[in-house]
Amino acid sequence: MKRGGKGRVQAFRTRTAAETFALAERMAGRFTGREVVLLRGELGAGKTVFAQGLAAGSGVPDLERVCSPTYTLVNVYQGRWTVYHIDLYRLETARQVEDLGWADFLGEGVVVVEWAEKVPFPLEGITVEIAVADGDARRILIRDP
Numbered sequence: 001m002k003r004g005g006k007g008r009v010q011a012f013r014t015r016t017a018a019e020t021f022a023l024a025e026r027m028a029g030r031f032t033g034r035e036v037v038l039l040r041g042e043l044g045a046g047k048t049v050f051a052q053g054l055a056a057g058s059g060v061p062d063l064e065r066v067c068s069p070t071y072t073l074v075n076v077y078q079g080r081w082t083v084y085h086i087d088l089y090r091l092e093t094a095r096q097v098e099d100l101g102w103a104d105f106l107g108e109g110v111v112v113v114e115w116a117e118k119v120p121f122p123l124e125g126i127t128v129e130i131a132v133a134d135g136d137a138r139r140i141l142i143r144d145p
Contacts, residue, residue: 007144014138020046020130021053023140027126028057033081034107036125038116043089045130046138047114051085058083058110068114073100082109094120 014020037054039047048068055066059079068087069075075085084105091097097120105111113119116127127143 010142010144012140012142013133014140016136017046017049020049020138020140021056024050024053024128025057027142028054028110031058031081031110033058033109036106036111036123037113038119038123038125038127039112039114039130040116040127041130042132045132047130050128050130050140051112051114054110054112055079055083055085074105084109084111086111086113088113088115088118091118 012023014023039050041047051068052063052066055077056063058077058081060066060077060083061079062077065075066077066085067075068089069085073087073091077083077085086100086105088097097118102123111125113123113125116123116125124145126145127141129141129143131139133139
């Protein structure tokens with residue numbers, strides 16, 4: 001774990017999708033229900049697996065429903081609190097991202113954003129950067145605000 005000027009950075013290496021899921025599940029187990037998690041990484045890096053782990057740690061009972069909202073843009077799951085799972089992959093303009101109704105989600109549950117680098121306005125949250133290491137292994141950096 002490294003400490004910087006703001007927040008902290010933790011580095012992890014997972015060897016399988018199951019380990020990536022478990023890391024996210026443990027992380028969400030400490031949530032209070034008002035977090036914003038900004039997921040970044042290339043296509044296929046494991047953002048959705050991480051989101052599934054966050055949902056599990058948030059008490060979402062039907063994990064088969066937890067899938068990437070690439071076409072619906074926002075999926076909503078109920079656990080100990082509401083989980084808003086947002087995918088910005090298909091959005092091309094800042095206006096499209098802004099029109100998702102962010103104000104309705106923030107502070108009302110856990111907000112998980114895939115492709116967070118497309119958010120065109122300041123949004124403070126836990127940033128998770130996932131990178132393919134080799135094979136199924138992933139390097140994961142978690143930055144707390």
